[in-house]
Amino acid sequence: PLVSGDSIRRRFLDFYASRGHKVLPSSSLVPDDPTVLLTIAGMLQFKPIFLGKQLNVQVPRQVPRATTAQRCIRTNDVENVGRTARHHTFFEMLGNFSFGDYFKKEAIRWAWELSTVEFGLPADRLWVSVYEDDDEAFEIWHDEVGVPVERIKRMGEDDNFWTSGVTGPCGPCSELYYDFHPERGYTNSVSVHYFLFFFLFLCRMGVLGRRLLRGKADLGDDTRFIEFYNLVFMQYNKKDDGSLEPLKQKNIDTGLGLERVARILQKVPNNYETDLIYPIIKRASELANVSYELADDRSKMNLKILGDHLRAIVYLISDGVVPSNIGRGYVVRRLIRRAVRTGKLLGINGDGRGNLEGAFLPEIAERVIELSIHVDADVKNRAARILGELKREELRFVQTLERGEKLLEQMLADALLSAQENKTAPCLSGKNAFLLYDTYGFPVEITTEVAEERGVSIDMAGFDVEMENQRRQSQAAHNAVKLEVENSADLTQHVPDTEFLGYETLSARAVVESLMV
Ligand code: ATP
Ligand code: MG
Ligand code: MG
Ligand code: MG
16 A cells, blocks of 8 residues: 555654653553543543552653554444444544643644645645634644634534543534545535525524534535544533533643545545454455455445454453453453344354354454554464454354344244234234244344245334333343442443343343443
8 A cells, every 4th residue: 555554653753752741552442541441532541640649550750751552443343344444443542641731732733744744635625613712722733733714613512512422521612624635625516505505494593503614514425524633622621510621731632543544545435444453354355255346235244344344353352351241241252243243244154264164253353463563462362362352242143143044034934824814915924023023033024025935014114113212121121220320430240140041131131221321
C-alpha cells in the first residue's frame, strides 16, 4: 500500500514523542474500571490521572504528556459493521494526552500539523467541528490555523461533548473530518434548500430538523465525509447526579482512528480494504471459495463482518476473556456465534479445507495473529490458547445449531400436520420462532427461509411480541442491576454464571444483554 497501517501508527507516536510525549503501551481490552465493560477509548487507563487522583503505576508524576496506540472494542457499533465504511467492533485508537499540561491551542495546532504535514492531507479537504458554545476552539481553528468559517461546524452535545461513561472525566470536543468530495461544495444547492425547508416544516422542527439545521447533515454524510480525529478538552468530572464539576487541571484527551486514516491515505473505498484488515478478508474468501472483488454486496458485507469480528475475538481472548454467558465472556461468545453464522451464510463448511468436522474460525484467526505483531506482541505467544479456545467454542455452537435444526424440522412437521387436521394454512408460531432464535441461535430470516421451503409461514407479529417482551425484561433486569451495583466493584460479578443450554434462566440472560452496551 501507499502508506502502511503500521507506518501510520509509528509516525503518529514519533510525531508526539518528538513533542515531549512519553510513548506508553496500550492497556488491556479488559479495563481496570468498574464503570465500563471493555476498553472503549485510549483515555480509559488515564482516568484516575484526569480525575486528579494519583497516578497509576504506568505513569509517574513527572509525565505530563503521553501518547499511545490503544486497542479498543465498541460493541455499540456491532450493527454498523460492514454497513458503514468506517465502523468496527475492534479498532486501534491513536492518542495524545496532556495531564494538566498543554490545552486547546497546542492540541489543535498539533492535530492540524499532524494531519496536513506529517500525513500530507490537503488542508482544503479538512473540516472541523466544535461544541456549540466553544468560541475559544472556534477562534483557534479560524484565526490561528486559518480554517475558513464555512468548514467549521458548531455541533451539539451528542457529537461534541465527550463522556467516557455515565460518570467520569468529560468535556467539549473538536473533531476533524476528511472530505472525499470537495466538489460538492459548502452548501447544498438551492433546490435542496427548498426541499429541506418543506421537509423541516413537515417534521415540525423535530429532533431531525434541529440536527439538519445545525449542519450535522453535512458532516454526518458517510458518502462524503469521514471523522478521523477527536480532540477532547477534558475539564469536567460528571457526577452521579449528572452535574459537571470542574477538574483541578485542564487536560487533553484525543483519539485518532488508525483504520480510518489508513483508509484515507491508502485511497481505498472503506476501512476494510486497508492492509490492516484486507488480508483477513482475503483468507475468509479463500475458505468460502468466493472472490471479494466479484462478490455481491451481501457477500461482501459478510466478508467484512468476518474481517471485523475475527480481530475482535482474537484480541479479546488474548486479553483473557473466555467465552461464557455473562459480561465480557458473553460479548466474545456473541461475536463468535455471529462469525460462525456469517461463515455458514458464505457457504463455509467445516474447516473450509475439506474437514467437515473441523472449525474454520481458527483458520482465519491465524491470519489475525500473523498481523498482530505491531498491535500487541503478546498475541503471538498466546496463539495456541487463542486457537484452542476458538475451536472449542465454534464446535460447541455448531452442535447447538444442529440441535436447533432438528427441532425446527419437528416444529415444521407438527405445523403441517395440525394445519391438515384443522384445514388451515400451515404456520409456525411466534413463540417457536423465538425459541429457535433465543435458545438455538437461529436468526429469524433463516427460520423463515427454511419454513417457506416447506410451505409454512411464520407468525412474525407473534415473534415481535416475544422480542418486545424480552426487551422489556432486560430493561427491568438492567435497572435492577443498576440499583444493586451502585457502589460495587464489578458489574459482571452480580450475575451467576450459567451454562449455555436453553437459557431457562432468562433473567440472567436479560441482564447480560443489558450489559452489552
Ligand atoms: P463516529 O461518529 O464515526 O461513530 P465517534 O465520534 O463515535 O465516531 P470517538 O468517540 O470520537 O468516535 O472516537 C475517536 C476516534 O476513534 C474517531 O474519530 C474515529 O476515528 C475512531 N473510531 C471511533 N469509533 C470507531 C469504530 N467503531 N471503528 C473504527 N474507528 C472508530
Ligand atoms: Mg460512534
Ligand atoms: Mg462522531
Ligand atoms: Mg467523535
